[in-house]
Amino acid sequence: MSADSPQPSRVNPASAPNSPGIERVEVAFPHDEEGVSTLIGYCDKGELPVKFGRDVSLEQYNDWLLNSETGLRVSYDVEDRCVLLREGCYDSHGTTRLALYDALKVAFPAFQVCLGQIQTAAGAQNITPDVKVIGNMPGFPLLVEVGQSQDENALNTRANLILSHVPGAECVILIKIFDTTTAENGRMMAWCATHNAIGNLVTTGIVEFGRVGPGGAARNAWVTGTPPPVLAIPSTANIPATNLPLDGILMTLRRFNGRCWRHGNPP
Known part of the structure; x- marks a missing residue:
């Protein structure tokens, strides 16, 4: 990728959403294989959105996002400092x-x-x-x-x-x-x-x-x-x-x- 090519996106704190009232599931961040299975279980049951992770910094989230291969549709909750799983991926x-x-x-x-x-x-x-x-x-x-x-x-x-x-x-x-x-x-x-x-x-x-x-x-x-x-x-x-x-x-x-x-x- 050339230096002037568009780069993979990083969430701006001003545009990051917040998610009051959404259930938090006990999945660590970054998640392991068991954590992915737990999240996919919520996808399969249609019980979305959910939140996971605690005290996740925006920098940690952005770095993880660049390397994530789960296909899960996520965003960053700027107020709760966690990850918001909005929709699953077949x-x-x-x-x-x-x-x-x-x-x-x-x-x-x-x-x-x-x-x-x-x-x-x-x-x-x-x-x-x-x-x-x-x-x-x-x-x-x-x-x-x-x-x-x-x-x-x-x-x-x-x-x-x-x-x-x-x-x-x-x-x-x-x-x-x-x-x-x-x-x-x-x-x-x-x-x-x-x-x-x-x-x-x-x-x-x-x-x-x-x-x-x-x-x-x-x-x-x-x-x-x-x-x-x-x-x-x-x-x-x-x-x-x-x-x-x-x-x-x-x-x-x-x-x-x-x-x-x-x-x-x-x-």
Whole structure:
């Protein structure tokens, strides 16, 4: 990362929230493996938000945040000096993110691929793409957003926010994973979003790569060994047009034998 590139974000005390009346759970900070399991248990039961840690300084929180790999959505409580867990992260979100990270490293060998938060202008918070690609220029030209139990419009809205606020953003890869009680449980799809010359969102065609397609129809061609489709990433000012294979995502999820899916069979 060049010296003038945007750096992973650090919470400003003036913008840190406080959380009166929210339950505090007995999990130490920084948490160990048992602590993560306890926090995920609250996520699984839908008993969020909760607070954990005691007398955590803002500096300790920021340093921990830069290296955290749990995928948990957290913020800092400036008054109680603790960590606020606002929302959980499905295992399939994290495994998809890491599989994309690996695929992007292969697809863009001349670029640096990173995880983590981004410092944005004017104090904009929660602009945290799942994966970012950095070239030999300031900013983040290619970013990834993984959505679960969201509709396409929600992800496109999120992409528009990222393209508008992240320095140097040119293209966002969108991944939607269906984890529902409907027939579409296990469906996965990907597409790309960019801004045109007048700032409007432009999206590519959706690529299906899950074990089921629209309406829950089985994608038997994939099951019998036909290579899954690839995502065509459009060229931008600093990103070359690239075909991104998607098979690594599904293979990573399958290795978890369904543990990453709350509803029904695994992919």
